[in-house]
Amino acid sequence: MLALLSLIMDAFRIGSFVGYQACVSIMLGVYPVVHALHTVSQVHFLWFHIKDVIKRYETCERFGVIHAVFTNLLLWSNGVMTEAEHALNDHKRRLSALGYFNFTV
Numbered sequence: 001m002l003a004l005l006s007l008i009m010d011a012f013r014i015g016s017f018v019g020y021q022a023c024v025s026i027m028l029g030v031y032p033v034v035h036a037l038h039t040v041s042q043v044h045f046l047w048f049h050i051k052d053v054i055k056r057y058e059t060c061e062r063f064g065v066i067h068a069v070f071t072n073l074l075l076w077s078n079g080v081m082t083e084a085e086h087a088l089n090d091h092k093r094r095l096s097a098l099g100y101f102n103f104t105v
Helices: 002-019 027-056 059-097
Strands: none
Touching: 002 027, 002 059, 027 059
């Protein structure tokens, strides 16, 4: 479910890049594509190889699962921080539109 939502978010980011590609960096278009490929490869690994991890308990396979979990956790944290930054910038913009120019955050 989270992978599907992540892919939808990546599609929106790619669409946003296509709409504003004359104004923004190429990395804003490359990152969602790479993230989508990463998400698809992780889902493939977890769906088709988790039986091997559970049955064998080999060190390399356990490392792969733990790596996938923590990579997803870091990507989720990155998304939360990005959205929080956008919300804070919007709040600062609204305050400055109301005349509150001298504020610290």
